[in-house]
Amino acid sequence: DMGYMPEALVNFLALLGWNPGTEQEIFSMDQLVEAFSVETLSRSDAVFDIKKLDWFNGVYIRNLTPKELAARVRPFMEKAGYAIGDEAFLEQAVTLVTDRLGKLTEAPDMLGFLFEDQVDLARESFGGKAKFTSADIARALAACEAALSGLAEWTHEGIEASLRALAESLGWKVGDLLMQVRVAITGRRVTPPLFESLVLLGRERSLSRIARAIAVLEESAHGR
Incomplete structure (x- = not known):
């Protein structure tokens, strides 16, 4: 399974060589049955545009409710080795990537960090455009740990305000500091929204x- 929704694939294939005579591209099955006519079939060769298929699939994904999307994504998560014990947690997780998914097969790569006990951490993933040493990043993350530990409530607003204020007090650019937290949490530099992921x-x-x-950065700083 390549991660395409059957509805999206049918919609895409129906428009290969057939023109409804309007600008409409998204059709339900009932709409296709009603609108389709052999009289409007094109005599030209159809072009199978995989990027267009991905676009159709993304539209159909975004039209799903979190519960529906979780049900579609679950088999791919389990095939990738992730145990999905809490359906409600998966429903919350998919809301982080609904607008980013082109295919259902992309979900494990985007959401896997939420279902792992620990993530793989590589020293080279930390840092950024500025030249930070391992010791610099370790100290900054220690300050993040202390600031976040002291939050009265674990909310998006509280986490964001705390880390932004901390960046200013440390003399770091906000984006640079958040990148270190992002990598610490997910093991990656490109991820779903950070604050929502933390929550x-x-x-x-x-x-x-x-x-x-x-700990990983301190080991790196000491050459161990």
Whole structure:
């Protein structure tokens, strides 16, 4: 299975060599049955545009409710080795990537960090355009850990305000500091939205990952 929704594939294939005579591109099955006519079939060769198919699939994905999308994504997550015990958690997780998914097969790569006990951390993933040493990043993450530990409530607004204020007090650019947290939490530089991911992971798991990242960076700083 390549991650295409059957409805999207049918819609895409129906428009190969057939023109409805309007600008409409998204059709339900009932609409296709009603609108289709052999009289409007094109005599030209059809062009199978995979990018167009991806676009159709993305539209259909975004039209799903979180519950529906979770049900579609679950088999791909399980095939990738992720145990989905809490359906409600998966429903929350898919809302982070609904606008980014082109195919259902992309979900495990985007969401896997939420279902792992620990993520793989590579020293080269940290840093950024500025030249930060491992010790610099470890100290910054230690400050993040302390600031986040002291939050009264684990909310998007509280986390964001805390980290932005911390960046200013440390003399870091906000984007640079958030990148270190992003890598510590997910193991990657390109991920779903950071603050929403932290909220979904929860305080305990998030702080545990930051602490582990600090340990990895301190080992790197000492050449171990």
